[in-house]
Amino acid sequence: MYRQLFVSLKDFYRFFRSPKATIIIIAVLTGLFFTGLVIPQKRFYQSRADYERWKTDNPNISFILESLKLNEIYVSPITIAFLGLFFANLAVVVGHRIPVVLRRAYLLDRARPDPDFSRIKDGPDVRAIVLRRFLRAGHDSPGSGEKEDIVREITGFLSKRLWSIIHMGDGRSLLAVKNRYSPLGFLFFHLSFILCLVGGLLLTYSRFSGKLLLTAGQDFYSDMTEFREIREPRIFKAIPPIGIRVDQVEPSYEGGIGTDLKVRMRFRYKNEEQDVLVKVNEPVKKGPVAVLASNIGVSPLFVLRASDGREISGGYFILRVLKGQEDSFEMPSLPYKFHVLFYPEYAVDNGKEYSKSLELKNPVVHLRIERDEKTVYEGNLGIKKAASFDGLQVAFEDVRYWVDFMVIREYGTAPLFIGFILGCLGLVMRLVFYQKELRFYLETSEDGYKVYVAGKSEYYIHSFREDLDELVRDLQKTLTGSLSNEYLEGEKNDKGS
Amino acid sequence: MTKGLDIFLCWGVIYAYTVIAILLLTAFVFNKERLLGISTYMLVPAFIVHSAVFIMRWYGTGYFPANGKYENGITSGWFAIALTLFLFLRRKGLRGVGLITVPGTLLALGYGIMTEPGGQAHGAALKSSWLIIHVLFAQLAFGAYLVASGLGLLYILKDNKARKNVAIPFYEKLPKLPVIEETMFKFVVYGFIADAIMIAAGSIWAKDLWGSYWSWDPVEVWSLVSWLIYGLTIHFRVSLGWRGRILAWILILAILGIIVTYWGVNFFMESSQHVVGVK
Numbered sequence: 001m002y003r004q005l006f007v008s009l010k011d012f013y014r015f016f017r018s019p020k021a022t023i024i025i026i027a028v029l030t031g032l033f034f035t036g037l038v039i040p041q042k043r044f045y046q047s048r049a050d051y052e053r054w055k056t057d058n059p060n061i062s063f064i065l066e067s068l069k070l071n072e073i074y075v076s077p078i079t080i081a082f083l084g085l086f087f088a089n090l091a092v093v094v095g096h097r098i099p100v101v102l103r104r105a106y107l108l109d110r111a112r113p114d115p116d117f118s119r120i121k122d123g124p125d126v127r128a129i130v131l132r133r134f135l136r137a138g139h140d141s142p143g144s145g146e147k148e149d150i151v152r153e154i155t156g157f158l159s160k161r162l163w164s165i166i167h168m169g170d171g172r173s174l175l176a177v178k179n180r181y182s183p184l185g186f187l188f189f190h191l192s193f194i195l196c197l198v199g200g201l202l203l204t205y206s207r208f209s210g211k212l213l214l215t216a217g218q219d220f221y222s223d224m225t226e227f228r229e230i231r232e233p234r235i236f237k238a239i240p241p242i243g244i245r246v247d248q249v250e251p252s253y254e255g256g257i258g259t260d261l262k263v264r265m266r267f268r269y270k271n272e273e274q275d276v277l278v279k280v281n282e283p284v285k286k287g288p289v290a291v292l293a294s295n296i297g298v299s300p301l302f303v304l305r306a307s308d309g310r311e312i313s314g315g316y317f318i319l320r321v322l323k324g325q326e327d328s329f330e331m332p333s334l335p336y337k338f339h340v341l342f343y344p345e346y347a348v349d350n351g352k353e354y355s356k357s358l359e360l361k362n363p364v365v366h367l368r369i370e371r372d373e374k375t376v377y378e379g380n381l382g383i384k385k386a387a388s389f390d391g392l393q394v395a396f397e398d399v400r401y402w403v404d405f406m407v408i409r410e411y412g413t414a415p416l417f418i419g420f421i422l423g424c425l426g427l428v429m430r431l432v433f434y435q436k437e438l439r440f441y442l443e444t445s446e447d448g449y450k451v452y453v454a455g456k457s458e459y460y461i462h463s464f465r466e467d468l469d470e471l472v473r474d475l476q477k478t479l480t481g482s483l484s485n486e487y488l489e490g491e492k493n494d495k496g497s
Numbered sequence: 498m499t500k501g502l503d504i505f506l507c508w509g510v511i512y513a514y515t516v517i518a519i520l521l522l523t524a525f526v527f528n529k530e531r532l533l534g535i536s537t538y539m540l541v542p543a544f545i546v547h548s549a550v551f552i553m554r555w556y557g558t559g560y561f562p563a564n565g566k567y568e569n570g571i572t573s574g575w576f577a578i579a580l581t582l583f584l585f586l587r588r589k590g591l592r593g594v595g596l597i598t599v600p601g602t603l604l605a606l607g608y609g610i611m612t613e614p615g616g617q618a619h620g621a622a623l624k625s626s627w628l629i630i631h632v633l634f635a636q637l638a639f640g641a642y643l644v645a646s647g648l649g650l651l652y653i654l655k656d657n658k659a660r661k662n663v664a665i666p667f668y669e670k671l672p673k674l675p676v677i678e679e680t681m682f683k684f685v686v687y688g689f690i691a692d693a694i695m696i697a698a699g700s701i702w703a704k705d706l707w708g709s710y711w712s713w714d715p716v717e718v719w720s721l722v723s724w725l726i727y728g729l730t731i732h733f734r735v736s737l738g739w740r741g742r743i744l745a746w747i748l749i750l751a752i753l754g755i756i757v758t759y760w761g762v763n764f765f766m767e768s769s770q771h772v773v774g775v776k
């Protein structure tokens with residue numbers, strides 16, 4: 001019974017190692033990734049409530065999807081299992097191929113006995129150069145040193161064209177290879193997946209991210225409570241030791257589109273402090289920490305005063321009103337709710353109020369103050385203007401930008417980048433500089449010599465035949481040009497093609 | 498002024514490509530060798546004007562044209578036609594590849610010019626060197642894949658005639674089937690490498706823009722899926738030894754994944770403009 005189990009396991013392993021298994025695994029993974037685009041995913045929904053509503057409307061489908069976690073396909077157990085299979089298959093196949101690859105790059109089996117090159121003339125893709133009477137200047141009689149001269153000419157010709165001479169036979173045969181190390185590209189490319197996996201896992205597990213809203217002028221010093229939307233890491237749990245003071249925010253707009261954003265700030269990492277400029281696409285980076293400016297808005301400064309001018313309350317209120325939306329705020333222990341609409345560059349056209357641009361050129365707030373859901377004041381306020389209501393006075397004193405920063409701390413970039421580089425390098429090595437092989441055999445006859453050339457190429461046999469013709473033509477020219485001889489038309493044998 | 502001119506010229510290019518596409522189609526359906534020759538001669542000046550539109554756009558905005566559908570149409574089409582012409586010059590017999598690349602480019606340009614003729618201001622998110630690398634390789638990959646599927650079509654057409662044992666001189670002039678097949682695979686390889694670089698560059702760009710290298714965003718997933726499909730295709734040929742018709746059909750269909758990636762899921766704009774809070 002154990003024997004049978006062993007045989008079955010062996011059969012399974014044999015299948016698992018086969019190209020078919022690899023293809024099936026990649027195809028299933030591709031299909032699973034694709035599924036995430038067609039099956040409703042949890043993260044497609046704006047809010048939890050939206051998702052719950054969809055669930056109630058589609059009880060059966062959502063039950064199936066939830067049970068199999070297909071609505072979070074990229075972290076679902078099925079995907080993880082296939083990713084596991086992918087890497088297991090990769091390790092097994094690549095492991096088995098290492099000797100094959102090394103042999104193909106002529107790095108193993110150096111002690112192999114000389115192959116019999118005389119047989120190449122009967123194989124496919126053979127060309128022949130026929131030469132008669134070889135006499136190199138300096139040699140006194142025909143025949144002396146001719147063979148060596150021809151072989152030397154051929155190796156010189158090949159070296160100039162970047163062919164590596166791998167093997168010189170018994171003085172009459174030669175093996176030359178172009179892009180000798182190309183097969184190693186297979187290892188580089190396929191192993192780069194493992195580096196990307198290591199990098200990806202490290203990045204995922206060590207990632208701290210949190211959002212931080214700071215108004216120009218505000219200071220922040222590594223205070224966890226100020227972060228929103230925190231994602232805690234599973235390893236390296238400490239909060240990034242950073243400090244930020246926002247000095248200046250300069251956005252630029254063109255036709256309603258943010259064309260630039262510059263945030264000048266004082267940035268502290270550990271004990272080091274410096275002035276930095278953060279832009280979109282250009283975060284500040286220190287060690288494993290990156291701080292991105294991901295959004296901006298405005299914080300108007302409202303001050304509330306009693307009728308005798310005494311300040312009661314006030315401050316910069318972070319609002320999401322820059323793009324014309326309404327937002328509201330309250331002041332601590334006061335019964336009012338302040339609804340705000342904002343015009344960065346206020347203008348009126350035909351009685352209609354609008355903002356000419358998103359730049360703070362003429363900021364005006366439209367304020368509606370409510371008490372117990374009843375409006376007690378409504379009107380526009382320009383900068384440094386005040387409005388009275390219920391015996392109080394509210395003044396719009398100033399407006400500044402706030403910046404929504406994203407603070408990230410993660411490790412694992414190095415293996416990921418090395419993976420990218422190795423992967424691209426491997427691909428180019430393997431698929432652009434693919435390997436070609438030439439075998440030469442020099443036959444001596446009564447009339448003179450015959451140089452047989454047989455060629456082989458990876459991937460592109462047919463286009464290689466044209467290259468081979470050209471190469472043999474050039475070699476013929478070299479031989480006939482540098483050696484004093486008579487030349488006969490060569491032979492060509494494409495049989496087996 | 499150049500803004501208006503490039504649109505005017507672009508319309509000229511669209512009309513020229515329309516005529517060329519019709520000529521190519523007629524040439525292939527009715528086996529008219531002369532029409533094929535004429536279409537080649539027409540493609541050269543049309544491509545020169547197309548290049549002028551590309552340069553004017555780049556010069557006019559100051560940025561590599563990759564902003565919005567119009568610019569993406571110009572750039573990806575430019576690469577597709579450049580690769581087609583390269584093939585035309587190297588192997589006359591492969592002119593039929595234009596049967597896919599010319600109408601493909603025509604549609605991309607037409608769609609772009611109809612939806613966003615004036616182009617848009619350059620969002621801050623699009624000002625990145627990684628983006629240029631990303632887009633350049635994306636367009637290169639698209640061009641190469643499109644040529645590969647054009648060659649796939651050519652392969653099927655020639656093979657159909659060969660199977661019926663009808664010797665039509667027109668098809669006889671095309672390269673031998675194995676040569677078409679190899680060239681088709683060369684373009685897959687070319688596209689695949691460019692695609693890999695485009696994904697890596699895109700993820701580096703995403704890290705600086707959104708804070709993470711990969712977030713399973715639909716555009717990212719589509720590009721990964723289509724890259725994997727081409728990876729599978731390479732495996733079919735290299736590991737399983739598949740050749741010929743089946744590979745040609747796979748390539749004709751695989752281009753659909755790329756088209757969805759580029760045009761179906763909004764390539765840059767929708768997912769990146771919120772950055773400066775102006776959406």
Ligand code: HEM
Pocket residue numbers: 022025026086087089090093094097185186187189190430431724725727728729731732735736
């Ligand atoms: C389980 C994972 C994988 C395994 C075991 C695997 C295995 C192999 C094998 C055995 C070859 C043939 C090598 C030769 O004969 O020279 C190959 C080639 C190739 N594979 Fe994969 N592969 C895997 C995943 C992938 C993926 C995900 C891609 C890209 C999408 C890919 C792209 C390629 C390419 C481009 C080639 C041709 C170049 C070369 O030989 O390296 N492979 N693979």
